[in-house]
Amino acid sequence: MAENDGKKGQQGPETILTHTGRHPERHFGFVNTPVYRGSTVVFPTLDALESTEPRFDYGRTGNPSSAAVEECISALEGAAGTVLAPSGLSAIALALLTVLSAGDEVLVTDSAYQPTRRVSDGVLARMGVAVRYYDPRIGAGIAARITDKTKAIFVESPASLTFEVQDLPAIAAIANARDIAVIVDNSWATPLYYHPLAMGADIVIHAGTKMFVGHSDAMFGTASANEKWFKALKDTHVRLGLCASPDDCFLAARGLRTLALRMKEHSARSTEIAGWLEGQAGVRRVIHPALPSHPDHALFRRDFTGAGSVFSVLLEPKPRAALAAMVDGLGLFGMGWSWGGYESLCLPIHPEKIRTAVKWQEPGPMLRLHIGLEDVDDLKADLAAALQRYCAA
Numbered sequence: 202m203a204e205n206d207g208k209k210g211q212q213g214p215e216t217i218l219t220h221t222g223r224h225p226e227r228h229f230g231f232v233n234t235p236v237y238r239g240s241t242v243v244f245p246t247l248d249a250l251e252s253t254e255p256r257f258d259y260g261r262t263g264n265p266s267s268a269a270v271e272e273c274i275s276a277l278e279g280a281a282g283t284v285l286a287p288s289g290l291s292a293i294a295l296a297l298l299t300v301l302s303a304g305d306e307v308l309v310t311d312s313a314y315q316p317t318r319r320v321s322d323g324v325l326a327r328m329g330v331a332v333r334y335y336d337p338r339i340g341a342g343i344a345a346r347i348t349d350k351t352k353a354i355f356v357e358s359p360a361s362l363t364f365e366v367q368d369l370p371a372i373a374a375i376a377n378a379r380d381i382a383v384i385v386d387n388s389w390a391t392p393l394y395y396h397p398l399a400m401g402a403d404i405v406i407h408a409g410t411k412m413f414v415g416h417s418d419a420m421f422g423t424a425s426a427n428e429k430w431f432k433a434l435k436d437t438h439v440r441l442g443l444c445a446s447p448d449d450c451f452l453a454a455r456g457l458r459t460l461a462l463r464m465k466e467h468s469a470r471s472t473e474i475a476g477w478l479e480g481q482a483g484v485r486r487v488i489h490p491a492l493p494s495h496p497d498h499a500l501f502r503r504d505f506t507g508a509g510s511v512f513s514v515l516l517e518p519k520p521r522a523a524l525a526a527m528v529d530g531l532g533l534f535g536m537g538w539s540w541g542g543y544e545s546l547c548l549p550i551h552p553e554k555i556r557t558a559v560k561w562q563e564p565g566p567m568l569r570l571h572i573g574l575e576d577v578d579d580l581k582a583d584l585a586a587a588l589q590r591y592c593a594a
């Protein structure tokens with residue numbers, strides 16, 4: 202069997218997921234790239250030690266376990282290259298530190314994942330970068346927010362609590378013309394359903410912890426860049442000393458092999474349950490980009506080929522005790538901060554406490570649901586009983 206480098210661009214994503222980054226011929230024929238746990242790499246000769254291009258030279262800068270994942274993600278994203286990080290958040294910090302310097306300004310979507318705001322406000326600001334938040338629905342209006350100091354625009358589409366879909370092609374066209382780097386958090390849709398680099402973004406990050414790993418058993422992050430930015434991304438990655446554990450690389454590689462199948466199920470199930478929830482008593486509004494009721498549904502249809510597993514639900518206003526009665530009695534939905542695993546989650550959220558550029562003014566408690574791989578009817582029954590408790594309380 203010939204080696205598959207996955208970079209030819211002709212193969213479908215499902216083939217990339219099953220073949221790219223695997224090199225059985227380098228591992229005695231074993232199908233999967235093993236866990237290369239190691240720090241020290243020894244060299245047989247002075248020539249080998251001093252060679253300018255050793256494939257691997259030290260544990261922190263990579264090994265076959267990390268290279269396997271990098272290859273696969275680069276092929277999926279159509280990126281010049283990918284680097285790995287110990288978490289999604291560290292991949293976000295890396296991307297921002299790659300493109301920004303003291304005196305610069307960064308525009309961050311007001312809908313960004315809250316820790317993205319924390320690294321911006323708490324670290325970038327301290328290093329002399331001005332952080333400004335913008336309306337996620339700004340689209341081409343971003344031009345009015347740009348100054349000669351703007352060096353980066355951070356996009357998260359859709360937002361992972363409030364699910365606004367951003368007009369990335371419009372934002373990227375303006376940014377590209379002004380040499381402003383566009384960073385996109387693509388954790389929700391994954392490279393199967395959304396292609397930020399093809400739409401003009403420069404760096405794409407993933408909370409690999411979520412869909413890539415897919416089993417709620419590892420922390421992981423990736424950052425992939427186009428030709429223009431990959432060298433700087435790699436350089437900053439090396440200088441910051443970021444790396445992912447070889448065991449977690451193995452778990453990410455294993456998760457990726459089934460990503461297409463899992464996403465197909467998560468997409469169909471989240472869309473079905475979101476549509477079903479729209480008709481239920483106690484529910485005021487469902488926010489899922491794949492539903493025609495979503496205000497950005499047309500953008501979603503234009504730019505995405507499938508949906509992620511998470512969406513939000515606004516309930517009719519009721520006291521906290523009613524919400525507690527609802528969520529405390531859930532049988533299948535767990536209450537937890539993450540998503541992306543095979544198991545369903547339900548999390549009360551408070552975007553009104555986070556937003557600064559555009560106030561979040563929807564009344565009533567808000568829940569974020571992650572739809573896992575359980576039987577859909579069982580999930581509906583769990584939610585129906587929960588809504589009954591809510592309405593009765």
Ligand SMILES: *Cc1c(COP(=O)(O)O)cnc(C)c1O
Pocket residue numbers: 287288289290291314357361386388389407408409410411420421422539
């Ligand atoms: C979870 C998450 C992250 C951060 O990933 P970690 O691995 O938890 O650091 C980033 N972006 C989004 C949208 C997320 O949901």
